[in-house]
Amino acid sequence: MAEIERVIPQKSAEQFVYVAQQLRREFEKTAADVDASGAYPADNMRLIHETGLDAICFPREWGGVIGSAPNEDLEAIAEIFTELAAGESSTAQIFNVHRGLTFELFSGGAMSNERKQTLHREIMKEDARICSPAAEPTKKRFSFQTSCKPVPGGVVIDGTKYFATGCEGSRYGVAPVLMDGFSSVEDGGLHWVLVRLDAPGVTLNRDWDNMGQRATGSSSVTFNNVFIPDGSHWSGNAGGQRSNPTSAKNISGPVSQIVMAAIILGMGFGALDAMCTYIREHVRPTNPEWKDQTEDPITQHHIGRYSTMLAAARSANRDAARSVVRFMRKGGSRADVSVAMMHAKVAAIDAAMTTAGELHRLCGGQSTANKYRLDRFWRNARTLSTHDSQDVKLRQIGSYILGGVEPPANYVT
Structure with a gap:
């Protein structure tokens, strides 16, 4: 396993994009096995800890890299999770949940300083993780019965x-x-x-x-x-941001969805990587005069199409992250921030689902063998993209453009 650089001193989230790019290449080596076993990706989570990436979970006063205006680094955070998810998307989702909860606990006033010190030691010294057992099977969101x-x-x-x-x-x-x-x-x-x-x-x-x-x-x-x-x-x-998500000033919904879009986008980039590798190494050229299938014009066309869709979605997600920062600094319309996020998430889902869904179209019948687990990209993207309705987002975008009806302020818009 290649040695991954630990970022010292820890100054900004942007420094960790390079670390995430390195982790992506490590994660992808075992991603098929992780999918096949369905076991908790302990080795990946250990690598995250060892590289110092936990710093993006903490405010600066607790040794992290996130400033007093926490979403100033949102673009870098989204890039980090795109890279992690391109390597192994379950790991990215687990770490994102841990990151969000950790930051909220340490930036809010709910816990005593003494309790925070104990928890900080457990996370930074013992690699303790935090999850979110929140959802309940009720028809009304947040109708908790526990x-x-x-x-x-x-x-x-x-x-x-x-x-x-x-x-x-x-x-x-x-x-x-x-x-x-x-x-x-x-x-x-x-x-x-x-x-x-x-x-x-x-x-x-x-x-x-x-x-x-x-x-x-x-x-x-x-x-x-x-x-x-x-x-x-x-x-x-x-x-904490969860205290009143329906406030017109609360942008926790767009923020969380931008990172969710980043993870789905990473699945698409992972699918494109795996597709290109398989084509280079396994697909027989359909024309005997070609050295390999990479010379096929149809294959080149589709790879260009997938790459363009993913690049456009990534650009939209970056723009959405920047719209959050502008809103924080200058105020303005929360609806514009929400719509920018929805544009990005819809684009990310479409790009990832298209790329992952057409992988076997270019790679051929042998690529469907379970030993390759290449269908995991589509399964992962389809699963996570059902977190909230893409169709509702499209309707809300259209309603805002046509009639100026602002999307509601909540956890997903």
Whole structure:
């Protein structure tokens, strides 16, 4: 394995784009095996830790590289996750969840300084990870039923969470719960807990068996009378971007979606890399006068088409990240930021799905053999792109352009 440079001193997120490019080449060597096994990508996560990339998870006052205006580095963050996902996309998704939660915990005022110091040591010295057991199978988004009851010295939680990406390799989970005495989170009942996943009463159900992003371990987690000590739980209004996502000034939705688009985009670049490698090494030339299939004009045409779609989507995502920075610095229309993000995400999905979906078209029948796992790019892109509706985004873009109807401010717009 090639030695990957550790960035010292740590000054900016942009420095880590080069590190992510190196990690991409390491991750892609074992990506097919990671997909085949579906096991937590422990080696990849260890490499992330060893290269110092955890610095993008922390504010500067905690030894990280993210400044007081956290989204100033969004373009670099998106580039980092495009590179990581091009190498192995489950790893990128797991690390992005950990990054977002870690930054929020350390930039907000919900936890005591003493608790932060302990958690910082665990992450930086022991490679501890954090996941997000948040979702519940209700028809209404954020209609949480996992209960939270005050007890002496803390709270006790009961319930089941789903899509806990990275839980199989995480030490902690950050979970939204419903405080006892409230009928809903809208009534003020939203509460957050930082729970150890090896605590008594916590069960990782290991029931993630989806076609794509197989190594994310996005299983359900059951909490049965789990005690959370004081200092590791807080009110939903205690600060952080999650406290009021519907505010016209809150851009956590576009920010998170730009990074999501970056990961999907990386899947497309990974598919293009794998396609070109397979064509060079395995595909017989359709014309005996050619040295290899790379001389085929039709193949050249399609590779050019995929590359152009991916490049355009990457440019759109960079523009969306810059629109966030402009909004932070100068204000303006949140709707414009949201639409820029939606343009980028739709373009990223289309580019990745087209590239991954047509891979076998150029690589031929032998490329469908399971030993190559080349279908993983399409499976991964299709799986992650269903996180929220692409069609709704297209309708919201059109509604804004035609009638000036602004997209709602929420977690995905």
